[in-house]
Amino acid sequence: MTQQEMYSLIDRSQVASLGYTDENGRQNIRMVFSTFHKGIGVHLISTNTSSSHVQSLLKNENACLYFSDPSTFEALCLSGRAVIHFDREYKEMLWHPQDVQYYPGGVEDEDYCVVEFIAESGRFYSGSSENYKGDITGQEIEAMTAGRTFTDHRVEA
Protein backbone atom coordinates (compact mmCIF):
# COMPACT_ATOMS: atom_id res chain seq x y z
CA MET A 1 0.00 0.00 0.00
CA THR A 2 1.18 3.51 -0.73
CA GLN A 3 0.90 6.21 1.91
CA GLN A 4 -1.91 7.79 -0.12
CA GLU A 5 -3.81 4.49 -0.10
CA MET A 6 -3.47 4.28 3.69
CA TYR A 7 -4.82 7.80 4.21
CA SER A 8 -7.67 7.03 1.82
CA LEU A 9 -8.60 3.78 3.55
CA ILE A 10 -8.70 5.47 6.97
CA ASP A 11 -10.51 8.59 5.78
CA ARG A 12 -13.31 6.77 3.96
CA SER A 13 -13.90 4.23 6.76
CA GLN A 14 -16.75 4.97 9.14
CA VAL A 15 -16.06 2.07 11.48
CA ALA A 16 -12.98 0.23 12.65
CA SER A 17 -12.31 -2.80 14.85
CA LEU A 18 -10.75 -2.10 18.22
CA GLY A 19 -8.71 -4.96 19.67
CA TYR A 20 -7.89 -5.03 23.39
CA THR A 21 -7.30 -7.32 26.37
CA ASP A 22 -9.82 -7.48 29.22
CA GLU A 23 -9.23 -7.77 32.98
CA ASN A 24 -9.04 -11.58 32.68
CA GLY A 25 -6.32 -11.43 30.04
CA ARG A 26 -8.83 -12.30 27.34
CA GLN A 27 -8.61 -10.88 23.86
CA ASN A 28 -11.60 -8.91 22.63
CA ILE A 29 -12.62 -7.11 19.47
CA ARG A 30 -15.28 -4.46 19.27
CA MET A 31 -16.55 -2.42 16.35
CA VAL A 32 -16.35 1.33 16.90
CA PHE A 33 -17.24 4.42 14.90
CA SER A 34 -13.88 5.94 13.97
CA THR A 35 -13.97 9.00 11.72
CA PHE A 36 -11.86 11.54 13.61
CA HIS A 37 -8.25 11.26 12.53
CA LYS A 38 -4.91 13.11 12.68
CA GLY A 39 -2.82 11.62 9.90
CA ILE A 40 -2.56 7.88 10.38
CA GLY A 41 -1.18 8.13 13.92
CA VAL A 42 -3.96 9.50 16.15
CA HIS A 43 -7.66 8.61 16.16
CA LEU A 44 -10.43 9.88 18.43
CA ILE A 45 -13.47 7.74 19.17
CA SER A 46 -16.48 8.83 21.23
CA THR A 47 -17.94 6.03 23.29
CA ASN A 48 -19.75 5.00 26.48
CA THR A 49 -17.73 5.18 29.69
CA SER A 50 -19.65 2.16 30.99
CA SER A 51 -18.69 -0.02 27.99
CA SER A 52 -16.56 -3.02 28.75
CA HIS A 53 -13.86 -1.91 26.30
CA VAL A 54 -13.40 1.42 28.10
CA GLN A 55 -13.22 -0.30 31.47
CA SER A 56 -10.65 -2.74 30.07
CA LEU A 57 -8.56 -0.03 28.38
CA LEU A 58 -8.38 1.94 31.64
CA LYS A 59 -6.53 -1.07 33.09
CA ASN A 60 -4.52 -2.09 30.02
CA GLU A 61 -3.94 0.55 27.38
CA ASN A 62 -2.45 -1.83 24.77
CA ALA A 63 -4.81 -1.88 21.82
CA CYS A 64 -5.04 -2.03 18.07
CA LEU A 65 -7.28 -0.33 15.54
CA TYR A 66 -8.04 -2.20 12.33
CA PHE A 67 -9.38 -0.50 9.21
CA SER A 68 -10.48 -2.57 6.24
CA ASP A 69 -12.30 -2.31 2.95
CA PRO A 70 -13.52 -5.66 1.63
CA SER A 71 -14.25 -4.09 -1.77
CA THR A 72 -10.57 -3.26 -2.38
CA PHE A 73 -9.12 -6.06 -0.21
CA GLU A 74 -7.17 -3.47 1.71
CA ALA A 75 -6.61 -3.61 5.46
CA LEU A 76 -4.48 -1.69 7.91
CA CYS A 77 -3.83 -2.81 11.47
CA LEU A 78 -2.39 -0.11 13.73
CA SER A 79 -0.98 -1.24 17.08
CA GLY A 80 -0.49 1.17 19.95
CA ARG A 81 -2.22 2.45 23.04
CA ALA A 82 -5.54 3.94 24.00
CA VAL A 83 -5.92 6.88 26.36
CA ILE A 84 -9.39 7.62 27.78
CA HIS A 85 -10.34 11.30 28.04
CA PHE A 86 -13.09 12.63 30.28
CA ASP A 87 -12.22 16.32 29.95
CA ARG A 88 -14.52 18.75 28.22
CA GLU A 89 -11.97 19.74 25.56
CA TYR A 90 -12.01 16.32 23.91
CA LYS A 91 -15.70 15.71 24.53
CA GLU A 92 -16.65 19.02 22.84
CA MET A 93 -14.33 18.38 19.89
CA LEU A 94 -16.18 15.17 18.98
CA TRP A 95 -19.71 16.15 19.98
CA HIS A 96 -22.45 16.10 17.32
CA PRO A 97 -25.93 17.42 18.21
CA GLN A 98 -27.50 14.05 17.38
CA ASP A 99 -25.26 12.33 19.97
CA VAL A 100 -27.82 13.39 22.56
CA GLN A 101 -29.75 10.23 21.67
CA TYR A 102 -26.89 8.19 23.17
CA TYR A 103 -25.90 10.67 25.89
CA PRO A 104 -29.00 12.42 27.22
CA GLY A 105 -26.84 14.57 29.51
CA GLY A 106 -25.09 16.14 26.51
CA VAL A 107 -21.37 16.91 26.42
CA GLU A 108 -21.19 16.69 30.22
CA ASP A 109 -22.87 13.25 30.35
CA GLU A 110 -20.72 11.06 32.58
CA ASP A 111 -21.30 8.08 30.33
CA TYR A 112 -19.74 9.97 27.41
CA CYS A 113 -15.98 9.80 26.97
CA VAL A 114 -13.38 9.88 24.21
CA VAL A 115 -10.86 7.17 23.38
CA GLU A 116 -7.64 8.52 21.88
CA PHE A 117 -5.86 5.77 20.00
CA ILE A 118 -2.16 6.47 19.39
CA ALA A 119 -0.51 4.19 16.82
CA GLU A 120 3.05 3.00 17.41
CA SER A 121 3.43 0.50 14.59
CA GLY A 122 1.35 -1.00 11.87
CA ARG A 123 0.88 -3.65 9.25
CA PHE A 124 -0.94 -3.43 5.96
CA TYR A 125 -2.52 -5.99 3.67
CA SER A 126 -3.58 -5.16 0.14
CA GLY A 127 -5.13 -7.05 -2.72
CA SER A 128 -2.40 -6.13 -5.18
CA SER A 129 0.30 -8.69 -5.69
CA GLU A 130 3.08 -6.12 -5.25
CA ASN A 131 3.69 -5.15 -1.65
CA TYR A 132 0.86 -7.45 -0.59
CA LYS A 133 1.73 -6.98 3.04
CA GLY A 134 4.24 -4.98 4.96
CA ASP A 135 5.13 -3.34 8.25
CA ILE A 136 4.90 0.33 9.11
CA THR A 137 7.39 1.63 11.65
CA GLY A 138 6.71 4.16 14.39
CA GLN A 139 8.93 6.62 12.50
CA GLU A 140 6.85 6.24 9.34
CA ILE A 141 3.66 6.74 11.34
CA GLU A 142 5.13 9.89 12.88
CA ALA A 143 6.09 11.24 9.47
CA MET A 144 2.55 10.56 8.22
CA THR A 145 1.01 12.36 11.22
CA ALA A 146 3.23 15.33 12.16
CA GLY A 147 1.92 18.74 11.09
CA ARG A 148 -1.60 17.42 10.43
CA THR A 149 -4.69 18.49 12.33
CA PHE A 150 -7.68 16.48 13.54
CA THR A 151 -10.31 16.14 10.84
CA ASP A 152 -13.72 14.53 11.16
CA HIS A 153 -14.54 12.38 8.12
CA ARG A 154 -17.96 11.35 9.39
CA VAL A 155 -20.55 10.90 6.65
CA GLU A 156 -23.99 11.89 7.93
CA ALA A 157 -26.56 9.16 7.41
Place this chain on the structure above:
Amino acid sequence: MTQQEMYSLIDRSQVASLGYTDENGRQNIRMVFSTFHKGIGVHLISTNTSSSHVQSLLKNENACLYFSDPSTFEALCLSGRAVIHFDREYKEMLWHPQDVQYYPGGVEDEDYCVVEFIAESGRFYSGSSENYKGDITGQEIEAMTAGRTFTDHRVEA
Protein backbone atom coordinates in the same frame (compact mmCIF):
# COMPACT_ATOMS: atom_id res chain seq x y z
CA MET B 1 -29.24 -12.65 20.07
CA THR B 2 -30.86 -16.05 20.23
CA GLN B 3 -28.75 -19.19 19.98
CA GLN B 4 -30.16 -19.75 16.50
CA GLU B 5 -29.05 -16.26 15.44
CA MET B 6 -25.54 -16.99 16.72
CA TYR B 7 -25.27 -20.25 14.75
CA SER B 8 -26.63 -18.48 11.68
CA LEU B 9 -24.16 -15.59 11.93
CA ILE B 10 -21.19 -17.96 12.27
CA ASP B 11 -22.37 -20.37 9.57
CA ARG B 12 -23.01 -17.75 6.89
CA SER B 13 -19.75 -15.84 7.57
CA GLN B 14 -16.85 -16.58 5.28
CA VAL B 15 -14.32 -14.46 7.12
CA ALA B 16 -13.73 -13.50 10.73
CA SER B 17 -11.32 -11.20 12.55
CA LEU B 18 -8.68 -12.90 14.64
CA GLY B 19 -7.35 -10.85 17.57
CA TYR B 20 -4.06 -11.75 19.22
CA THR B 21 -1.02 -10.35 20.99
CA ASP B 22 2.39 -10.40 19.32
CA GLU B 23 5.85 -11.06 20.80
CA ASN B 24 6.18 -7.39 21.77
CA GLY B 25 2.90 -7.42 23.70
CA ARG B 26 1.20 -5.53 20.90
CA GLN B 27 -2.41 -6.15 19.98
CA ASN B 28 -3.09 -7.22 16.42
CA ILE B 29 -6.12 -8.05 14.32
CA ARG B 30 -6.04 -10.09 11.15
CA MET B 31 -8.80 -11.16 8.80
CA VAL B 32 -8.97 -14.93 8.27
CA PHE B 33 -11.16 -17.29 6.27
CA SER B 34 -13.22 -19.12 8.87
CA THR B 35 -15.87 -21.52 7.58
CA PHE B 36 -15.08 -24.75 9.44
CA HIS B 37 -17.07 -24.87 12.69
CA LYS B 38 -18.15 -27.25 15.45
CA GLY B 39 -21.10 -25.54 17.12
CA ILE B 40 -20.07 -22.12 18.31
CA GLY B 41 -17.15 -23.39 20.39
CA VAL B 42 -14.51 -24.72 17.99
CA HIS B 43 -13.33 -23.23 14.68
CA LEU B 44 -10.64 -24.49 12.30
CA ILE B 45 -8.73 -22.08 10.08
CA SER B 46 -6.15 -23.07 7.48
CA THR B 47 -3.32 -20.60 7.20
CA ASN B 48 0.38 -20.03 6.47
CA THR B 49 2.83 -21.28 9.08
CA SER B 50 5.11 -18.35 8.24
CA SER B 51 2.38 -15.76 8.94
CA SER B 52 3.03 -13.41 11.80
CA HIS B 53 -0.22 -14.37 13.55
CA VAL B 54 0.79 -18.06 13.65
CA GLN B 55 4.23 -17.19 15.00
CA SER B 56 2.61 -14.98 17.66
CA LEU B 57 -0.02 -17.56 18.63
CA LEU B 58 2.67 -20.22 19.10
CA LYS B 59 4.06 -17.97 21.86
CA ASN B 60 0.77 -16.67 23.32
CA GLU B 61 -2.36 -18.69 22.64
CA ASN B 62 -4.82 -16.09 23.97
CA ALA B 63 -6.95 -14.95 21.06
CA CYS B 64 -10.41 -13.92 20.00
CA LEU B 65 -12.47 -14.59 16.90
CA TYR B 66 -14.98 -11.95 15.86
CA PHE B 67 -17.86 -12.64 13.47
CA SER B 68 -20.00 -9.78 12.21
CA ASP B 69 -22.66 -8.98 9.65
CA PRO B 70 -22.98 -5.26 8.95
CA SER B 71 -26.27 -5.88 7.10
CA THR B 72 -28.01 -7.17 10.26
CA PHE B 73 -25.87 -5.21 12.77
CA GLU B 74 -25.03 -8.49 14.50
CA ALA B 75 -21.63 -9.29 15.93
CA LEU B 76 -20.22 -12.04 18.09
CA CYS B 77 -16.83 -11.89 19.79
CA LEU B 78 -15.56 -15.24 21.06
CA SER B 79 -12.58 -15.16 23.43
CA GLY B 80 -10.43 -18.20 24.02
CA ARG B 81 -7.23 -19.83 22.83
CA ALA B 82 -5.68 -20.90 19.57
CA VAL B 83 -3.86 -24.19 19.10
CA ILE B 84 -1.70 -24.61 15.99
CA HIS B 85 -1.83 -28.03 14.31
CA PHE B 86 0.81 -29.35 11.92
CA ASP B 87 -0.38 -32.97 11.86
CA ARG B 88 -1.80 -34.52 8.72
CA GLU B 89 -5.18 -35.30 10.30
CA TYR B 90 -6.15 -31.64 10.65
CA LYS B 91 -4.44 -30.57 7.44
CA GLU B 92 -6.34 -33.18 5.40
CA MET B 93 -9.65 -32.31 7.04
CA LEU B 94 -9.45 -28.70 5.80
CA TRP B 95 -7.73 -29.26 2.47
CA HIS B 96 -9.47 -28.14 -0.71
CA PRO B 97 -7.88 -29.01 -4.09
CA GLN B 98 -7.65 -25.32 -5.03
CA ASP B 99 -5.54 -24.63 -1.92
CA VAL B 100 -2.57 -25.79 -3.97
CA GLN B 101 -2.33 -22.23 -5.30
CA TYR B 102 -1.34 -21.11 -1.78
CA TYR B 103 0.53 -24.28 -0.77
CA PRO B 104 2.35 -25.71 -3.79
CA GLY B 105 3.53 -28.69 -1.70
CA GLY B 106 -0.04 -29.81 -1.10
CA VAL B 107 -1.29 -31.16 2.24
CA GLU B 108 2.29 -31.82 3.33
CA ASP B 109 3.46 -28.28 2.54
CA GLU B 110 5.37 -27.06 5.62
CA ASP B 111 3.92 -23.60 5.19
CA TYR B 112 0.41 -25.02 5.58
CA CYS B 113 -1.03 -25.40 9.06
CA VAL B 114 -4.36 -25.30 10.86
CA VAL B 115 -5.38 -22.95 13.65
CA GLU B 116 -7.91 -24.46 16.06
CA PHE B 117 -9.70 -21.70 17.91
CA ILE B 118 -11.42 -22.85 21.12
CA ALA B 119 -13.92 -20.38 22.59
CA GLU B 120 -14.13 -20.00 26.36
CA SER B 121 -16.47 -17.03 26.64
CA GLY B 122 -18.22 -14.62 24.35
CA ARG B 123 -20.10 -11.40 23.90
CA PHE B 124 -22.75 -10.56 21.35
CA TYR B 125 -24.05 -7.32 19.90
CA SER B 126 -27.24 -7.13 17.89
CA GLY B 127 -29.19 -4.41 16.18
CA SER B 128 -32.41 -5.18 17.99
CA SER B 129 -33.22 -3.07 21.02
CA GLU B 130 -34.01 -6.11 23.17
CA ASN B 131 -30.93 -7.99 24.34
CA TYR B 132 -28.75 -5.54 22.44
CA LYS B 133 -25.64 -6.97 24.01
CA GLY B 134 -24.85 -9.75 26.40
CA ASP B 135 -22.27 -12.20 27.62
CA ILE B 136 -22.02 -15.88 26.78
CA THR B 137 -20.52 -18.11 29.43
CA GLY B 138 -18.20 -21.05 28.87
CA GLN B 139 -21.02 -23.37 29.96
CA GLU B 140 -23.37 -21.93 27.34
CA ILE B 141 -20.69 -22.32 24.69
CA GLU B 142 -20.15 -25.94 25.72
CA ALA B 143 -23.90 -26.63 25.53
CA MET B 144 -23.99 -25.09 22.05
CA THR B 145 -21.04 -27.23 20.89
CA ALA B 146 -21.29 -30.66 22.54
CA GLY B 147 -22.51 -33.45 20.28
CA ARG B 148 -21.94 -31.44 17.10
CA THR B 149 -19.46 -32.36 14.38
CA PHE B 150 -17.15 -30.21 12.29
CA THR B 151 -18.94 -28.82 9.24
CA ASP B 152 -17.43 -26.74 6.45
CA HIS B 153 -19.70 -23.85 5.44
CA ARG B 154 -17.38 -22.57 2.73
CA VAL B 155 -19.18 -21.07 -0.24
CA GLU B 156 -17.20 -21.73 -3.41
CA ALA B 157 -16.48 -18.56 -5.39
